[in-house]
Amino acid sequence: MSATFLDTNELELNMGPQHPSTHGVLRVILKLDGEKVLGTECVIGHLHRGVEKIAEARTYQQFAPYVDRMDYISAVSNGLGYCLAVEKLLNVTATPRARAVRVILTELNRIASHLFWLGTHALDIGATTPLFYCLREREEVLKIFENYCGARLTTHAFRIGGLQYELYAGFEDQVRAFCGSFPGRVDEYEELLTHNRIWTSRLRGVGILNAEECKRFGVTGPVLRAAGVAWDLRKAQPYSGYEQYEFHVPTGEAGDTYDRYLVRVREMRESVRIIEQALAMLPSGPVMAKVPKVIKPAPGEVYVSIEAPKGELGYYVVSDGGKNPYRVRVRPPSFLNLQALDTMCRGALVADVVAIIGTIDMVMGEVDR
Amino acid sequence: MSEVPTAHTPKVHAHAPAEMAVETWESALTGRLAARFGGGISRFGSYLGQPFLEARADLTLDVLRFLRDEEAFDFLVDLTAVDRPGHAERFELVYILYSFASNERIRVKTRVGDGVAAPSVTGVYPAADWLEREVFDMFGIGFAGHPKLRRILLPDDWSGHPLRRETSILAMDQDWVRRNLGIESGQ
Numbered sequence: 401m402s403a404t405f406l407d408t409n410e411l412e413l414n415m416g417p418q419h420p421s422t423h424g425v426l427r428v429i430l431k432l433d434g435e436k437v438l439g440t441e442c443v444i445g446h447l448h449r450g451v452e453k454i455a456e457a458r459t460y461q462q463f464a465p466y467v468d469r470m471d472y473i474s475a476v477s478n479g480l481g482y483c484l485a486v487e488k489l490l491n492v493t494a495t496p497r498a499r500a501v502r503v504i505l506t507e508l509n510r511i512a513s514h515l516f517w518l519g520t521h522a523l524d525i526g527a528t529t530p531l532f533y534c535l536r537e538r539e540e541v542l543k544i545f546e547n548y549c550g551a552r553l554t555t556h557a558f559r560i561g562g563l564q565y566e567l568y569a570g571f572e573d574q575v576r577a578f579c580g581s582f583p584g585r586v587d588e589y590e591e592l593l594t595h596n597r598i599w600t601s602r603l604r605g606v607g608i609l610n611a612e613e614c615k616r617f618g619v620t621g622p623v624l625r626a627a628g629v630a631w632d633l634r635k636a637q638p639y640s641g642y643e644q645y646e647f648h649v650p651t652g653e654a655g656d657t658y659d660r661y662l663v664r665v666r667e668m669r670e671s672v673r674i675i676e677q678a679l680a681m682l683p684s685g686p687v688m689a690k691v692p693k694v695i696k697p698a699p700g701e702v703y704v705s706i707e708a709p710k711g712e713l714g715y716y717v718v719s720d721g722g723k724n725p726y727r728v729r730v731r732p733p734s735f736l737n738l739q740a741l742d743t744m745c746r747g748a749l750v751a752d753v754v755a756i757i758g759t760i761d762m763v764m765g766e767v768d769r
Numbered sequence: 770m771s772e773v774p775t776a777h778t779p780k781v782h783a784h785a786p787a788e789m790a791v792e793t794w795e796s797a798l799t800g801r802l803a804a805r806f807g808g809g810i811s812r813f814g815s816y817l818g819q820p821f822l823e824a825r826a827d828l829t830l831d832v833l834r835f836l837r838d839e840e841a842f843d844f845l846v847d848l849t850a851v852d853r854p855g856h857a858e859r860f861e862l863v864y865i866l867y868s869f870a871s872n873e874r875i876r877v878k879t880r881v882g883d884g885v886a887a888p889s890v891t892g893v894y895p896a897a898d899w900l901e902r903e904v905f906d907m908f909g910i911g912f913a914g915h916p917k918l919r920r921i922l923l924p925d926d927w928s929g930h931p932l933r934r935e936t937s938i939l940a941m942d943q944d945w946v947r948r949n950l951g952i953e954s955g956q
Contacts, residue, residue, distance in 0.1 A: 445922035452907070453931045453938060488817060615844050615869070618896030629869075636872055700789035700816050703865055703876065705846070716863065718851055727932075731847040731865075739899045768922055 410438065413750070417446050421524045421754040424764030428741070428753065435749045440742045447768035455728035460486050460560060460695040463728065468554040470732065471766040473516050476509035476545070477708040479558045484639055485704035485715035486560045489697040492690070496683040498562035499641040503678045504575060505548070505557055506640075507671040511582070512541040513709035513761075514664045518589065521661070521758035525602050530589055537585050540578050547571070561691030572679055579672050579679075586668055593661070603658035607744040607756035610655050617743070618736040621711025622663045623760065627655035633707035640706075645677045657759040664761075696723050703731075710734050710761055730769060734762035794820040798840060798875075805835060821876035826862075826887055829879050833864065833893045836877070842866040845894035846874065848901060850908045852934045858882040860910050864890070886911035889918075907932035 413430045416422040425446035431438040451470060455463045467482045468475035480502055487493065494502065519534030542552040547568055549557050557563070593599045609619065611627040624631060632649040634642040650666035652659025697719040705714030711733030718727040737760050744756045791814035799813045802822065810832070812823040824832045836842040846865040853859055858880040867874045881887045889912035890897045901912045902921040909930035912918055920927060928944070929936055939956060946954035 445920075445924070448922040450931055450938065453936075456934075457938070491817065616895045618845055618847075618894075618900075631869065637874075698790065701851075702817055702819060703847070703874070712846065714847060714865070716847065716849060716865070727851045729847070729849040729863075731849075735899065736896060739896065 415753065417443070422757060423520065423762065426738075426757070426762075426764055426767075428757070430745075430750065430753065432750065435751075437745045437748050437750065437753060440745045440753070442738060442741060444738070444764070445768050447764045449769065451769040452728055452730065455725050457724060459723050460697075460725060463725065464558075464560065465554065465556045467730070468556055469765060470730065470769055471513075471708065471710065471713075471734065471763045472553055473763050474509045474513040474709045475553060475555050476505050476557050477513075477706065477713060479556060480506050480640065481704065481706045481708065481713045481715050483558045483560050484706065485702055485717045486695065486697070487689075488702045488704050489700060489717055489719055490560070490691065490695065492561055494562040494640070495686050495689050496641070497685045498558075498687045498689070500678045500682050501563055501567060501687065502558060502640050503642065503645070504675050504682075505545070505555075507675045507678075508541045508544060508575070508578075510671050510709045511668050512538045514668050515541075517664065517709075517758075517761045518661075521755075521761075522593065522599075524754050524758045525599065527593065527596075527599065530592055533585065533589060533592075537582060544571070544574055544578070547574070559688065560695060562686070562688040564688070566687055572682070575675060575679060579676050582672055583669060586665060590665060594665075600658060602751075602755060603661060603759075604656060605654070606657045606748060606752045607759055608654065608656045609740055609744050613740065613743055614655075617740040619711070619740050621707070621709070621733050621737065621761075622660055622667065623711070623737055623740075625649065626652035626659040626663045628653055633705060633712060637705075639704075642674075644681070645674045647674050657755050660759045694723055696721060705731065708733055710763070710766070711737060730766075732766040732769065734760075734764075734766040738762045738767055789816055791816055794822070796820075801840070802832070802835070806832060819874070819876070821878055823878045823880075826858075826879040826881050826885075829862075829864075829877070830888050830890060830893060832877060833866075833890055836866060836875075837893055840868065841870040842868045842873075842875065844869060845890075845896045845900075848890070848894075848897050848904065850904045850910060850932075852908060852932060854934050856880070858885075860908060862887055862904070862910070881910060883909075886913040888913055889915040891915055906930070909933065 411432045413432055415428045417425040417427040427443035429441045451466055467478040470478055515534040515538040519531035522530040545555050546552045549555050611629045614624045614627050628651055630649045630651045647670045650663045652663050699719055699721040701718040703716045705712050713733055714731030716729035717725055720726040745753050794813040794815040809828040810822050810824045814821055844867040846867045849863050851861040860881045862879045864877040901915055904910050905918055906920040906923055942956055943954045
């Protein structure tokens with residue numbers, strides 16, 4: 401008989417919902433064997449506000465500001481997806497100028513979202529400096545949003561049919577200046593992190609999710625691309641004029657946390673390229689298409705999705721011909737990406753769980769809605 | 770604040786809502802599906818260029834497995850439901866599928882009545898795990914064969930299913946305040 405006092409016991413450890421590295425109110429129950437993770441279970445819903453239910457009692461326009469409050473780190477993307485879905489249902493297209501401005505603001509928001517992710521992810525791992533650099537640049541983007549529509553986070557930047565506001569004087573200069581300085585700033589972040597030995601040893605080979613697993617769990621966005629799948633809705637099914645712009649879809653190979661870091665960093669550089677092209681060929685003309693004051697789409701249903709910073713963000717909107725949507729279903733990328741957490745964490749160490757939660761880049765407002 | 774519209778129950782349509790103007794969807798894929806499932810698929814339609822099919826609920830697993838294995842629709846984009854209380858089978862389940870190979874998206878729709886469990890598709894698409902839990906939570910539709918079917922967004926002791934059309938936000942609020950705080954909500 402072997403000595404039983406040397407056996408380790410399995411331990412259940414509760415992480416969150418109030419935990420700085422769970423990025424909001426996520427509770428993860430860890431099953432541990434010593435430091436090793438045997439399994440995880442997510443408890444979500446702490447931030448549930450019944451967004452889809454609220455839609456039933458709002459008009460199409462009234463519901464638009466609510467979508468900003470799902471992924472509040474990239475409210476502009478949420479608004480774009482919703483506006484495109486209702487426009488599809490109405491069979492209208494935004495004006496060329498509105499489409500280009502939408503691309504500029506959405507890509508700026510992608511940069512802001514990735515910056516916030518990078519800063520907090522690095523902070524979780526123990527690198528304090530990048531947070532301050534990243535938030536410094538994010539602040540420039542938020543100032544542009546504030547100048548444009550008065551809000552920094554929950555922007556409600558777009559309207560069904562186009563934009564409410566024409567661009568302010570100085571917008572183009574401000575965005576151009578940002579695009580001029582930003583790639584150099586990304587170099588700075590990379591200098592701090594990309595070849596940093598602590599950074600690479602904490603990230604390489606951690607939280608691997610291969611392409612096959614991504615597809616099985618409905619995982620999209622940078623997580624899917626880091627697994628080597630060059631799939632981006634801006635390329636696969638272009639919307640809002642993305643087919644006019646030239647950009648790469650960065651991919652990784654290993655599907656680990658480090659590749660996801662590289663993919664997002666490269667995506668920020670690609671976003672700058674898109675913004676510069678959109679600025680260079682910014683059409684003139686009206687910013688609002690002809691849309692009735694009271695929106696009552698013919699009975700029908702559409703599913704429209706966009707490449708949000710976190711992945712495929714879809715809206716399934718059903719109209720019964722009335723002035724309120726009969727049903728609005730949001731397909732949040734974070735919800736499905738988070739579902740793969742258990743697969744990514746099995747066999748990892750407790751400290752890796754923090755890195756893996758960070759690398760998924762989910763926003764609980766969107767998971768819980 | 771009495772004019773805030775959430776305070777009112779959304780009107781349940783006494784009459785069935787007007788039908789959408791569906792075009793027929795015909796392609797090589799629909800031909801193969803019709804040959805395989807015959808009358809099990811009652812409609813191939815398309816609205817605003819987005820194709821969908823309506824299948825019998827008991828064929829859900831077979832149709833999805835066929836689409837995944839034979840037609841390369843290997844990605845479950847979303848799974849959700851729509852409540853149409855006027856109908857005999859009030860719930861419409863919507864499976865949105867995507868094929869990386871052909872860059873196509875289609876919707877598979879089935880209907881289930883209140884209190885009838887739909888077959889769980891977690892065995893075909895593991896992504897359906899949380900999605901089916903959310904549909905169960907929000908609509909009260911059961912999924913036979915789901916590994917762990919329980920609420921996901923709402924607390925375990927919540928009563929009712931918010932996305933049923935007759936559920937009112939105000940009534941939910943009043944009920945919660947009464948049960949948990951022991952007072953009247955005043956809303």
